Amino acid sequence: PALLVSNQPVLSSAFDYKWQIDKSELSFGKELGSGEFKRVVAGQWRNKVDVAIKMIKEDVMNEDDFIEEAILMLKFQHDNLVKLYGVCIRQGPVYIITELMANGCLLQYIRNNQHLVKKTGIILDMAIQISDGMKFFEQSGLIHRDLAARNCLVGDRNIVKVGGFSLARFVPDDEYTASVGAKYAVKWSPPEVITHARFSSKSDIWSYGILLWELWSGGKTPYPAFTNPQALDEVSKGYRLEKPKLCPSKVYDLMKRSWQKNPSDRPSFAVLLDSLKAMVGGDY
Ligand SMILES: CS(=O)(=O)c1ccc(C(=O)Nc2cccc(-c3cn4ccnc4c(Nc4ccc(C(=O)N5CCOCC5)cc4)n3)c2)cc1
Numbered sequence: 001p002a003l004l005v006s007n008q009p010v011l012s013s014a015f016d017y018k019w020q021i022d023k024s025e026l027s028f029g030k031e032l033g034s035g036e037f038k039r040v041v042a043g044q045w046r047n048k049v050d051v052a053i054k055m056i057k058e059d060v061m062n063e064d065d066f067i068e069e070a071i072l073m074l075k076f077q078h079d080n081l082v083k084l085y086g087v088c089i090r091q092g093p094v095y096i097i098t099e100l101m102a103n104g105c106l107l108q109y110i111r112n113n114q115h116l117v118k119k120t121g122i123i124l125d126m127a128i129q130i131s132d133g134m135k136f137f138e139q140s141g142l143i144h145r146d147l148a149a150r151n152c153l154v155g156d157r158n159i160v161k162v163g164g165f166s167l168a169r170f171v172p173d174d175e176y177t178a179s180v181g182a183k184y185a186v187k188w189s190p191p192e193v194i195t196h197a198r199f200s201s202k203s204d205i206w207s208y209g210i211l212l213w214e215l216w217s218g219g220k221t222p223y224p225a226f227t228n229p230q231a232l233d234e235v236s237k238g239y240r241l242e243k244p245k246l247c248p249s250k251v252y253d254l255m256k257r258s259w260q261k262n263p264s265d266r267p268s269f270a271v272l273l274d275s276l277k278a279m280v281g282g283d284y
Pocket residue numbers: 032033034035040052082098099100101102103104105108109112153163
């Protein structure tokens with residue numbers, strides 16, 4: 001059941017006063033990134049708290065979906081999920097105010113810090129933090145649907161959190177088929193999502209396996225030699241990403257388990273987390 005808010009009164013009841021931020025209390029800094037539907041700008045709240053301000057691009061995205069993301073962030077808080085501070089819902093376009101992650105998206109961070117790939121302990125810890133956040137998603141009955149390095153964020157001291165809840169949805173009780181033909185990240189999606197839009201925590205697990213590959217390959221795009229259609233075709237015939245040079249074989253084993261064709265043959269985030277934690281200290 002979607003947490004759809006259809007109009008202002010419902011909206012303001014969804015976010016009681018303490019979650020509502022007055023725009024006049026915000027100061028705006030540099031643009032951090034901008035996507036098709038929204039911009040993200042650094043800022044300050046009451047001139048003392050560093051924040052990231054997500055602004056919906058006027059009329060290209062319906063506000064309800066945007067608000068739904070904020071409601072999910074509000075209801076599901078965890079140390080490894082980007083924290084919601086509040087929303088601005090009056091005074092024009094809606095803003096989502098979150099904690100500012102000082103080092104930006106994980107994909108760019110890994111690309112800009114290639115030396116990290118040689119530091120197995122640091123990359124392993126990043127992988128553990130993300131699987132911790134995703135285990136919470138899994139246990140909450142939430143599906144992220146767009147897990148990738150580009151949707152994770154890096155704070156200070158290599159703290160990593162899962163962000164980009166925009167496509168997150170609840171686990172469907174029935175056969176969930178999202179609007180077919182909707183735009184998904186092909187190279188991060190398992191076969192059952194591409195062919196039947198059948199999302200589940202097991203499709204998030206597949207994406208997490210791809211994310212592990214991104215981490216250990218220094219932020220390369222998966223299936224570098226293939227276009228999206230070619231990758232689709234090869235994967236459906238059983239082809240899988242090779243082990244990145246610096247990736248420990250035990251981690252690669254987890255990637256391959258995450259890419260089992262049959263969703264129920266893939267591990268849970270709880271199992272992945274325990275397996276990764278057992279590797280800390282060098283047993284990989
Ligand atoms: C210049 S680059 O390397 O090509 C590069 C390109 C893109 C990005 C990026 O993070 N994009 C993006 C897109 C949507 C939302 C978000 C995004 C969403 N957020 C939610 C909470 N916090 C953030 C946040 N924080 C950022 C983003 C960028 C920087 C920054 O300016 N950096 C440059 C210097 O090195 C540290 C990072 C610092 C904090 N960025 C971010 C970061 C670096």
